[in-house]
Amino acid sequence: MRNRVKRLASRLSAFEQSLTFSRSEKVVLAISLAFTVCFAMPATAQAMHIMEGFLPPEYCIAWGAICVPFLVLGVIRIKRLIANTSRHTLILLAMAGAFIFVISSLKIPSVTGSCSHMTGTGLGAILFGPTPVSVLGIIVLIFQATLLAHGGLTTLGANCFSMAIAGPIIAWLLYKGALALRINRSVAIFIAVMLGDLFTYCVTSVQLALAYPSDVGGVVASAVKFLGVFAPTQVPLAVVEGLLTVLIIIGMQSFASKELKEISFGEKKAGVA
Amino acid sequence: MEKKKSNKLTVILLIVLVVAIIFMPLLILPGAEFLGSDDGGSKMVSEVTGEEYEPWFTPVMETLIGGELPGEMESLFFCIQTGIGVGIIAFSFGYLAARKKYGGDLPDEGENDALTEEPLAAKGSKPPQQKPLRQKN
Numbered sequence: 001m002r003n004r005v006k007r008l009a010s011r012l013s014a015f016e017q018s019l020t021f022s023r024s025e026k027v028v029l030a031i032s033l034a035f036t037v038c039f040a041m042p043a044t045a046q047a048m049h050i051m052e053g054f055l056p057p058e059y060c061i062a063w064g065a066i067c068v069p070f071l072v073l074g075v076i077r078i079k080r081l082i083a084n085t086s087r088h089t090l091i092l093l094a095m096a097g098a099f100i101f102v103i104s105s106l107k108i109p110s111v112t113g114s115c116s117h118m119t120g121t122g123l124g125a126i127l128f129g130p131t132p133v134s135v136l137g138i139i140v141l142i143f144q145a146t147l148l149a150h151g152g153l154t155t156l157g158a159n160c161f162s163m164a165i166a167g168p169i170i171a172w173l174l175y176k177g178a179l180a181l182r183i184n185r186s187v188a189i190f191i192a193v194m195l196g197d198l199f200t201y202c203v204t205s206v207q208l209a210l211a212y213p214s215d216v217g218g219v220v221a222s223a224v225k226f227l228g229v230f231a232p233t234q235v236p237l238a239v240v241e242g243l244l245t246v247l248i249i250i251g252m253q254s255f256a257s258k259e260l261k262e263i264s265f266g267e268k269k270a271g272v273a
Numbered sequence: 274m275e276k277k278k279s280n281k282l283t284v285i286l287l288i289v290l291v292v293a294i295i296f297m298p299l300l301i302l303p304g305a306e307f308l309g310s311d312d313g314g315s316k317m318v319s320e321v322t323g324e325e326y327e328p329w330f331t332p333v334m335e336t337l338i339g340g341e342l343p344g345e346m347e348s349l350f351f352c353i354q355t356g357i358g359v360g361i362i363a364f365s366f367g368y369l370a371a372r373k374k375y376g377g378d379l380p381d382e383g384e385n386d387a388l389t390e391e392p393l394a395a396k397g398s399k400p401p402q403q404k405p406l407r408q409k410n
Contacts, residue, residue: 091365091368091369094361094365095361095362095365095366097361098357098358098359098360098361098362098365099358099362100358101354101355101357101358101361102354102355102358102359102362103358104354105351105352105354105355105358106355107351108295109295109298109299109302110298111297111298111301111302112298113298113302140354143354144354147350147353148347148350148351148354149335149347186283236294236297236298239294240291240294240295243287243290243291243294244287244291246287247284247287247288247291248362250280250283250284251366252369254280254373255366255369255370255372255373256369
């Protein structure tokens with residue numbers, strides 16, 4: 001019991017350490033937060049990839065503004081990763097980004113008779129935590145929005161929030177939670193990634209519902225309707241994404257155990273020695 | 274390592290499962306169109322609002338070429354995206370696998386001290402943490 005408390009305390013202090021920022025980092029972070037407060041609040045008071053031009057402008061700006069601090073934090077995290085670990089851990093980061101590229105480019109048929117694609121952001125979230133993935137995710141989203149007319153530049157903020165922020169955060173939390181419950185690591189990864197992927201589409205539904213509340217029943221009824229479109233299609237795909245992520249992590253464990261150790265993946269104890 | 278064997282089995286099982294889940298809909302739903310669910314979402318928008326929604330912004334690419342991207346071109350771009358991703362992953366796994374196979378004595382805990390000392394002595398700047406591949410014990 002006491003051991004566990006100790007472990008928790010050391011983990012907390014590690015978390016605190018990760019929250020201390022240098023001065024310039026603080027400034028940028030503060031600016032980004034101020035940006036959020038300025039732009040995001042009015043819209044929220046009123047009021048998968050969403051297609052180009054399908055969200056009213058004020059929502060586009062609001063969602064975009066919400067994303068900014070996460071992206072800034074992500075860039076800071078990545079910078080630190082580069083500074084504090086050996087260059088080889090970058091291979092893992094590149095692979096996590098490439099995984100998003102591959103996974104989100106594959107349109108996969110589902111039992112509902114329509115196609116959808118997965119997000120692929122769960123892998124990065126499990127390896128590096130949620131914020132670095134936001135940066136990787138937005139690269140993919142920009143690629144798709146400009147070249148493929150898939151998603152869109154105006155809806156970039158909303159899509160980024162659902163796919164590269166909300167999904168990874170849920171995946172990461174579930175993964176940590178499952179590990180704390182001493183669930184088998186592979187199973188934990190599978191569950192976390194699967195539900196993270198599904199959550200992305202829940203967020204998308206809510207985003208659409210906020211912008212287009214139904215006449216009868218308002219936002220909630222509308223959200224349920226949008227969920228009805230996305231969820232059934234997405235369930236099998238979420239399972240596939242979970243399985244693929246487990247696969248690639250097995251691969252990493254057998255070939256890059258040193259780098260995984262360096263980003264403290266797979267450690268049973270807290271990072272503080 | 275006995276763990277390796279069970280890993281192999283899991284990997285094969287997982288791949289079979291993934292393929293099965295992906296191709297099952299094709300088999301049980303012959304003749305379905307498999308349109309994107311993103312489109313389904315936009316249809317739902319017009320259903321909820323009760324009127325055809327007119328997007329207020331056309332994709333950059335479509336304005337640029339003055340029309341919709343031809344289907345074949347779209348699949349080309351999707352392939353490029355997949356290709357970039359697969360390329361990076363394949364290269365990385367190739368690199369890592371080769372390192373494991375030929376690098377043999379890569380730094381592992383005990384050796385760490387030796388390798389950080391060396392470059393430090395040689396150069397006062399940042400200690401590169403990576404060990405030259407060909408170096409042997």
